[in-house]
Amino acid sequence: MQLLGITLSAALAIAIPTLATAWAQSRIGPAAAASLAEKPELSGTVIIMIAIPETMSILGFVVAMFIMFRAGG
Numbered sequence: 001m002q003l004l005g006i007t008l009s010a011a012l013a014i015a016i017p018t019l020a021t022a023w024a025q026s027r028i029g030p031a032a033a034a035s036l037a038e039k040p041e042l043s044g045t046v047i048i049m050i051a052i053p054e055t056m057s058i059l060g061f062v063v064a065m066f067i068m069f070r071a072g073g
Contacts (some may be wrong), residue, residue, distance in 0.1 A: 010068050013064040014061055015060075016060065021054060024053040028057065032046040032050060040051045
């Protein structure tokens with residue numbers, strides 16, 4: 001039963017931030033495309049704005065690894 005809780009919490013640590021990242025990028029993508037159509041010099045800012053939500057998924061993965069390794073040791 002303990003293994004189920006550990007596995008579920010690690011899965012949720014990845015799934016929830018990844019869903020939030022997908023939602024954020026679904027809003028950022030069209031806005032970025034529209035702003036680039038008007039001002040192409042904003043490409044650096046657009047890349048940063050698209051990359052920032054990805055850190056949530058990466059941090060969720062790191063937390064999941066901490067959960068799994070902490071439970072194993």
